[in-house]
Amino acid sequence: MQRTEKTTLKRSRTRRASSTRWLQRQLNDPFVQQAQRAGWRARSVFKLEEIDARFKLIEKGEAVVDLGAAPGSWSQYAAAKGARVLALDLLPVDPINGVEIIQGDFLDPAMQVTLLERLGGKVKTVLSDIAPDATGRRLVDRLRAEAVGETVIDFATQVLAPEGQALIKLVKGAETRVLDRARPHFSKLRLIRPKATRSDSSETYLLASGFRSTEPGDDQPGT
Numbered sequence: 001m002q003r004t005e006k007t008t009l010k011r012s013r014t015r016r017a018s019s020t021r022w023l024q025r026q027l028n029d030p031f032v033q034q035a036q037r038a039g040w041r042a043r044s045v046f047k048l049e050e051i052d053a054r055f056k057l058i059e060k061g062e063a064v065v066d067l068g069a070a071p072g073s074w075s076q077y078a079a080a081k082g083a084r085v086l087a088l089d090l091l092p093v094d095p096i097n098g099v100e101i102i103q104g105d106f107l108d109p110a111m112q113v114t115l116l117e118r119l120g121g122k123v124k125t126v127l128s129d130i131a132p133d134a135t136g137r138r139l140v141d142r143l144r145a146e147a148v149g150e151t152v153i154d155f156a157t158q159v160l161a162p163e164g165q166a167l168i169k170l171v172k173g174a175e176t177r178v179l180d181r182a183r184p185h186f187s188k189l190r191l192i193r194p195k196a197t198r199s200d201s202s203e204t205y206l207l208a209s210g211f212r213s214t215e216p217g218d219d220q221p222g223t
């Protein structure tokens with residue numbers, strides 16, 4: 001990856017020290033710079049790109065659900081590869097060609113029903129890059145990540161076609177419960193830490209693949 005000169009910001013009376021640190025990190029992050037040059041909305045696209053290159057998650061014509069989609073780089077990536085994408089986030093997401101966008105809370109059971117209705121059929125891939133607000137308290141953050149991860153697994157078991165897959169962001173410590181929830185439904189579980197993950201981040205991704213559907217008549221992969 002191309003490197004550029006390090007940018008150092010001067011202290012400012014109107015900017016908090018934490019904001020200066022964040023801005024400086026953004027300005028010096030090669031993944032941020034590369035994403036901007038390529039027109040991706042977030043550096044997270046490189047995590048999905050790496051995992052997709054290894055495990056072939058996104059394919060032309062397939063249906064994909066993107067949970068926690070804002071600002072939209074994963075949806076951009078999936079749509080650019082020709083997938084049909086349904087994206088959801090608490091925050092608004094600017095329109096993307098080929099992507100249906102819903103604003104709402106994934107943890108709200110009514111929203112999960114809305115997603116199922118909008119999909120109207122099975123999908124090959126569920127993506128979740130949902131990051132619950134971090135409190136800095138390790139236990140609380142772990143419990144929140146577990147709740148999201150388990151809910152995504154439950155949702156995935158309702159929408160995935162046989163042999164489908166789910167890619168789910170977790171934080172370290174939340175893996176055990178989410179793996180336990182996923183194990184009966186998937187033939188392969190992998191924990192992955194992509195290169196674009198920041199070195200100080202506790203995030204890790206669970207790729208659950210080979211979905212075993214128990215629904216009668218669900219013996220053919222579909223979209």
Ligand SMILES: C[S@@+](CC[C@H](N)C(=O)[O-])C[C@H]1O[C@@H](n2cnc3c(N)ncnc32)[C@H](O)[C@@H]1O
Nearest residue numbers: 068070071072073074089090105106129130131
């Ligand atoms: C790391 S960002 C996702 C980045 C995105 N994958 C991309 O490439 O642009 C995490 C997102 O999760 C969303 N989020 C957190 N909790 C959520 C929830 N309960 N329902 C829906 N979205 C949620 C946040 O609003 C935030 O936009």
